[in-house]
Each structure stands twice: as structure tokens, then as C-alpha cells.
Amino acid sequence: MATAPAAEEAAPKGGGSKKLIIILAAVLVLVLVGGGAAVMLLKKKQAADDSEDGADTAEAAPKAKAHPKSDHPPTFVPLDPFTVNLADKDVDRFAQIGITLQVDDPHFADQIKAYMPAIRSNVLMVLSHKTAVELLTQEGKEKLAKDIMRESVRPMGIELDDEDEDEAPAAADAPKKKKKKKKAHVESPVTQVLFSNFIVQ
Template structure:
């Protein structure tokens, strides 16, 4: 055992301060690393793109209509799906489905085979259907927001 009266070496007196210094240094490095990690994680979270909402569709029963050709009896069998902006528009269209079908039926019955022969003609028809369905169902009611008209069946006989 060491005698309390004997003086301790200078290195032994500095040892607690050295340990305190090392602990403070480790805490500082750990804190800095954690701060850098959290800042980087928050930046990468801000740059992430939210996945798009799932599409909303309104499926319709197929139409079979006589075409307006005067020289022969021709008909069109067509299936449609409407892509809409949200579920509110979907619900409004479903609630007014008889009116939607009537609008489309009248448009289709006015067409001739020559109006439907090319891809460009089909795109034009889709645009016309979209315009018809987008119209409000009554005074003071909002317009629908149909983003696309998709053909699921298209047969001219």
C-alpha cells in the first residue's frame, strides 16, 4: 500500500482529466455524426416523390348502336371505361349513369363507318365522349373531370 504522505507522480494526477477529455471528445464526435445523419435523412425524405394515387375508373356496360350509314345496316359494338380525376367525380358519374349513357348513345348513333375507320378517328371519338361526359348534369352543378376515355371493345359490323 502506498503511503498517503508520499507524493503521487504527475502522470497519475493528470489521468482523471485525460479520461474526462476522451469521454467529452467521444460524445462530441457521436453527436456530430448523429446530427449529420439526421439532417441527411430529412433532406432525402423531402426529395422523395410521393407515389401517384391509384387511378379511378368508371366502367360502363357495352353499347351496341346502329350507325348513321344510309346505304347499309351497320352497327357498332363499343365498350368504354372512363378515367376520372377522383372518387367524387366517379360517384357523380355513377349516380347520373342513365344520362351519361344517353349522351354517348346519341353521339354514337350519329356516326358513320367512315367516321370511325382510323386511329385518329377513334381518338377524336374519345375526345367527343369526354367533352359530353364532362358537361354538368344540371344548372348549378359542377362539371365532371374525365381525364381519359378508354375503349375496351370496338367492333364495327
């Protein structure tokens, strides 16, 4: 009789460890599923916030185009730092600016490197026509980034729309502007102009 209770006690212990493993596995699965759901909700919320911000930006600046997201990370093409005299007439001012171009296509990054002397020349021309007052404001920096984006692809035969020409057309120029707007929109292969250094003295 002593052997029967011992066998009965051994059986529940073995079954208890199996139950414990099953419970731990279930808890682990719940944690993983809950974590995955939380990540998905946060991504959806962030995407919704970004789309709302994008809608606000689109209302404020309807000319801005969103670049489609690609499957691979972007490629960054740093340009050597620029030091240039500014167009201020009263005082000699200069700027030292570090620029990096962001592109989605690595093959286009190689093409940029091949055209680098012409690109640097165009960027220097843009910078030398700016004044210190223009470069010190946020709007001035944003306009400079757009100008650099336009001029950095021009040596490769890509002509981007000049957004300043399209803004606030005069009534007398309305027919001319309408003809210009019918021109096909060209998407820039340079998705962003980033400043790594910006000193104005």
C-alpha cells in the same frame, strides 16, 4: 510457447470474418446505391422523353391539356357496352363499343355513377351520328373519345370547349371566335376515355 502462436492465429481469423462482413456490407450498399441511381436516371430519361413527346404533341395539337399527376391511382368507371346502329345511309351498319372513363377523383366517380342514365344517353347520341368510315380510322376513334369525354360530363353541368369549333376559323367569323376563346377554360374531370371493346360491322 505453443499457446502464444495459437492465440495469434485465432485473432486474425476473428478479424478476418469481421473484415469479410464489412466488405460484404460495403458491396451491398454500393449495389443498392447504384441501383437507386440507375432507377433515378431512367425516370429522368423517361420524363425527358415524355416531355419531348408532350412538346411535339403540344405543337401538333396546342389545345391538348396535360392533367396534373395526383398522389393516388386513377379511378376507372366502366360503362355497360354500347350496341348502336350507325349513321351509314347505304348499308345497315352497327357498332359494339365498350367504354371506360378514367377519373382522378374517386368522389367524381361516384357522381358519374349517379348520372349514369344521362351519360349513357349522351354517349348513345354521339355514337348514332357516326358512320363506319369515321369509326374505322385512328383519327375517328380519337375524335370519338373527345366527343364522349365532352358528353359524359355535360349532365353534371360541366361544359367543355368543342375543339372542332376552334379549329380553322373563317375570316368572317374571327371576331365571334375571339369572343368564344375568352371564355374560361374548363378542365375535364374525366382524364381519359378508354375503349375496352370496339367492333364495327
